[in-house]
Amino acid sequence: MIRTIKTCVLGVGLAGLTFHVPFILALPEIFTLYAVLERNPQTEGGKVNERFGITPKIYRSLDDVLADKDIELIIVGTPNETHYEFAKAALNAGKHVLVDKPVTATSEQAKELGRLATSKRLVLYAFQNRRWDSDFLALKKLLAEPETSDKSLGEITDFESHFDRYRKGLKGTWKDQPLPAAGITYDLGAHLIDQALFLFGRPTRITAFIQNMRGVGDPTVDDSFTIIFHYDSGARTRYPLTVTLRAHCLSVRAPQVRYIVRGTRGTYTKFGLDVQEDQLKVISSPSAILEERYGMEPEYLWGTLEKIEADDLTVTKSIWPSADPGAYIDLFRNLGASIRGAESPSVKWEEATAVVEMIELAHRSASERVTVGVTAS
Incomplete structure (x- = not known):
C-alpha cells in the first residue's frame, strides 16, 4: 500500500480554502491534510475546521512547518510576493512544493527555484489550474x-x-x-x-x-x-x-x-x-x-x-x-503521481517560468x- 503524502498548506485565505484544501481532502488515498500555516487562528480548530470539520495541525510560523520531518509536500498559497521565499525555504528543507501562480515575481527567481529542485530531486509544481x-x-x-x-x-x-x-x-x-x-x-x-x-x-x-x-x-x-x-x-x-x-x-x-x-x-x-x-x-x-x-x-x-x-x-x-x-482535481492526481515517481508533471516548471x-x-x-x-x- 502506497503511503499518503502528508501535506501542509501555507495560507488559509481564498487560495488555500478554495483551491487547495478541498482537493487534498477529496483525495485521501493520495494526500493527508497534515497541517496548515495559519498565523492568527480565531478559533481553536482554525479556518479549516470551521468550514470542513477537519482539524489539521496548525502552525503559526514557517520555521515550525519546515522543522516538521513528517511533512512531504508544502503548498504555497500565500500572497504573491512570498512565493519565491517560501518555495525556496521549503525546497531547502527537503519538501516537495506546489506553488500558486504567479510562481515568482521574476523569471530569474523561477529559474533559480527550478535549479534548486532539480539538484535536490524534488518535485516543484506550478498551480496553473485553468x-x-x-x-x-x-x-x-x-x-x-x-x-x-x-x-x-x-x-x-x-x-x-x-x-x-x-x-x-x-x-x-x-x-x-x-x-x-x-x-x-x-x-x-x-x-x-x-x-x-x-x-x-x-x-x-x-x-x-x-x-x-x-x-x-x-x-x-x-x-x-x-x-x-x-x-x-x-x-x-x-x-x-x-x-x-x-x-x-x-x-x-x-x-x-x-x-x-x-x-x-x-x-x-x-x-x-x-x-x-x-x-x-x-x-x-x-x-x-x-x-x-x-x-x-x-x-x-x-x-x-x-x-x-x-x-x-x-x-x-x-x-x-x-x-x-x-477537472482541477486531475492536477492534484498528477501532482501526487509525480511525487511518487509514477508520472511526470503535467505542468512543467519551465512552462511556469516562461509565463513569468x-x-x-x-x-x-x-x-x-x-x-x-x-x-x-
Whole structure:
C-alpha cells in the first residue's frame, strides 16, 4: 500500500480554502491534510475546521512547518510576493512544493527555484489550474480536429482570450498593494498567458498595454491589460497568427466573452467562465468535487462554431459542447503521481517560468511603448 503524502498548506485565505484544501481532502488515498500555516487562528480548530470539520495541525510560523520531518509536500498559497521565499525555504528543507501562480515575481527567481529542485530531486509544481477548465478542455479538442474534419477551423489566424469583469473599487486586500508580482497582469494574466503558450508556444514578439484604468489605489498596480502575442508564418503555421489576451475591469457584459478563435475555415466563439471556482467557494464537503455534476458547464454557455462550407459562400452554425467537466482535481492526481515517481508533471516548471518571462516582457512593452522581441527558449 502506497503511503499518503502528508501535506501542509501555507495560507488559509481564498487560495488555500478554495483551491487547495478541498482537493487534498477529496483525495485521501493520495494526500493527508497534515497541517496548515495559519498565523492568527480565531478559533481553536482554525479556518479549516470551521468550514470542513477537519482539524489539521496548525502552525503559526514557517520555521515550525519546515522543522516538521513528517511533512512531504508544502503548498504555497500565500500572497504573491512570498512565493519565491517560501518555495525556496521549503525546497531547502527537503519538501516537495506546489506553488500558486504567479510562481515568482521574476523569471530569474523561477529559474533559480527550478535549479534548486532539480539538484535536490524534488518535485516543484506550478498551480496553473485553468488548463483543466471545462471550456479550455473543449477548446483543445476543437483545435486538435484533423484538417480533414468538417469541424476543423483550418489554420488559426486570430485567437482572443478574455478574463473581463466589472469592479469599480478596490478589494481591500494585499492584491491592491504595490508589492512584487502585484497587479492583474501577474494575477489573471498568468492564466491567459499559460493557456496561450500551451496552445501555440512562444511568440515572436509582444505588444502590451497595461494600466490602472480606474485611477484608484496605487497607480503602479495595474487593473487592466491587453497583451498581443505575434507569431510569424513559418513552421508552426502557414499564416501569421495574432493572439490577444485581455482582462478589463469595467466590462459590464454578462456573460463575458471568453474565447474568439478565427481560422481559415471557421470561427469559434465562447462566453462565460468555468464554473469550478464558484462551486468551490460554496461546497460544504470536499466529496462534492467527486460528484458527477461537479465542473459541468451549463449548455447555454457552450461555444458555437460558424463554418465556411466548401462553396466558400455558405455559413453553417453549430454548438461545440464543453462536454467534459472541469477537472482541477486531475492536477492534484498528477501532482501526487509525480511525487511518487509514477508520472511526470503535467505542468512543467519551465512552462511556469516562461509565463513569468512573458509577463516581464509585457510590462516592458507597456512601459516603453514598444513591441519587444521574444528570444527562443
